[in-house]
Amino acid sequence: MIFHNYFDKQFELRYFEVNKLGLATPTIMLALLEETAADHSHSIGHSLFDLLEKNAGWVLVSGVLQMIRYPNYKEKITIRTWLSHYSFIKGYRENIIYDEKNNIIGSAKGLWVFFDIDKRKPIPIFNEIKEKWSCLNEDSIHRDIKKKIIAVDSPHHTKQFRVNRYDTDANKHVNNIRYLQWVIESIPEEITDNFFLHEIDGRFIAEAQYGDTVLSLTQELEENNSFAHTIKIKGSDTICATAKTIWKPY
Known part of the structure; x- marks a missing residue:
């Protein structure tokens, strides 16, 4: 896959981010993905705090995370993120997680909606955001994340x-x-x-x-x-x- 219009963020796993086996936890991986997306926003002059001043923000409506393995304590990883598709109010964010040897250890895909924080309803994505982020029509995971997941009716x-x-x-x-x-x-x-x-x-x-x-x-x-x-x-x-x-x- 030839990459362009992407953003890379590096992390080194810290002690409080790992479990008793010294491996990153699933919730930490989601946090690092969110931090990467936040930095991607900051890099184009539309940080999440800048958006808050305009009463705007992003909300995740669906997503999938798949891990081949979890990084170890002190291991350095790189998360590569990009936007694969936009509509009027939403966009698909793709992510690939690499280890220090550039091996893929995980992937994630999310459908995010741009919305008005006070009114709690979607609004059009700012044109400048779409222009500066641009997009790369490649999937990190081939999955239909709009497909409904049936609710549990008989929990164990x-x-x-x-x-x-x-x-x-x-x-x-x-x-x-x-x-x-x-x-x-x-x-x-x-x-x-x-x-x-x-x-x-x-x-x-x-x-x-x-x-x-x-x-x-x-x-x-x-x-x-x-x-x-x-x-x-x-x-x-x-x-x-x-x-x-x-x-x-x-």
């Missing part, structure tokens, strides 16, 4: 969480990473202790608010070490997110 495992202030971000909604944490917490320990998260495919449907109580519902699928997930608000039928995960042995 359930956890309950309260939405606290630290769960929300500058856009005043629950951060995407928190949903992944809630999903992982509802998976049996024998899986999380002996397997790594190979893939998560998720859809974000509705916002949870500060003070809500959310339920993380997990259903075991027929395929070994695969699960379906739903995050919903307790006391209502409001579904905030759905996902599927695949786990592989270390």
Whole structure:
């Protein structure tokens, strides 16, 4: 693949970003992907804080992360990101994660919508953003991330969480990473202790608010070490997110 119109960001994994095996956690990988996207915005003069002053921001509506392996403590990695397609209000962000030897160790794809923070509705992407980012019509993962994921109706495992202030971000909604944490917490320990998260495919449907109580519902699928997930608000039928995960042995 010949690259152009991309942005590279390097990281060195720190102690608090790894688990007891010295490997980066899935939530940290999502955080590094978000940091790369934020730096890409900053690089064209439209940082997330600049957008906040204009009452604008980005919200993730669907995405997939696939890891071949997780980087080790002190390992240096490079995340390469680019936009593969735009519409009037949304764009597809692609990501490839490289190790120090330029081997691909992971990939991610996300569908982001540009929106008005106060009115909580989509708005047109600024033309200057599209012009400066441009795009590269290449996929990091060949996956239809608009395809609906059916909500769990017969969970095998359930956890309950309260939405606290630290769960929300500058856009005043629950951060995407928190949903992944809630999903992982509802998976049996024998899986999380002996397997790594190979893939998560998720859809974000509705916002949870500060003070809500959310339920993380997990259903075991027929395929070994695969699960379906739903995050919903307790006391209502409001579904905030759905996902599927695949786990592989270390």
